[in-house]
Amino acid sequence: MNRDFIAIRSMEGEIKLSHKKSAYGLTVTSKELVLQKPHMNYYLRLEDIISIMPVDPYGLKPLRTVQDGSEASGLVSVSPGTRHYRIMMQAAVIHNRSGLRQVRSCDFILPITDEMLRTIGRWAGLNELPGGTSSPDAIGGTESTGGAEA
Structure with missing residues (x-):
């Protein structure tokens, strides 16, 4: 684990799975996903996830931080x-x-x-689109909203 990680503030829900690497950490609880990067944590409420889709990150810049209030903000970690x-x-x-x-x-x-993806999907109530996590397809939407678009 990286010594530059900020301690995670109190999390909502029960911890379900946690993976820590030297460059990042991911922790899933029954209510949120916490992403740790050196000097910064991101708290993602599972109910705020719109979708999770496979992507080819190569050719993208290694790190782009979220900008306050921006509609097109994001973080890329390769x-x-x-x-x-x-x-x-x-x-x-x-x-x-x-x-x-x-x-x-x-x-x-x-x-x-794959294990982390399944855990996030399960606790976020996301539906898996055809192909499953063994062939990297998308998950998104919830059963209450009738599923996700491709």
């Missing part, structure tokens, strides 16, 4: 040898050394293992 997914969010909370702030309509492109 890790060779792992499948990457775009998590589209309605809103997120950023925690850095200056404090907490809310952002809206942001995307995160992250390396996510």
Whole structure:
């Protein structure tokens, strides 16, 4: 684990799965996904996830931070040898050394293992589109809204 990580503030829900690498950490609870990067944490409420789609991150800049209030903001984190997914969010909370702030309509492109993807999908109530996580297809929408668009 990276010593530059900020301690995670109190999380909502029960911890379901946590993976820590030297460059990033992902923790899923029954209510939120917490992404840790050096000097910054992102709190993504599972109910604010719009969709999760596979993406080819190569050719993208390694890191682009979320800008406050921007409609087109996002974070890209590339890790060779792992499948990457775009998590589209309605809103997120950023925690850095200056404090907490809310952002809206942001995307995160992250390396996510199959186990982590299944855990996020399960607790977020997302439906898997045909193909499953063994062939990297999308998940999105909820059963209450009738599913996701392709």
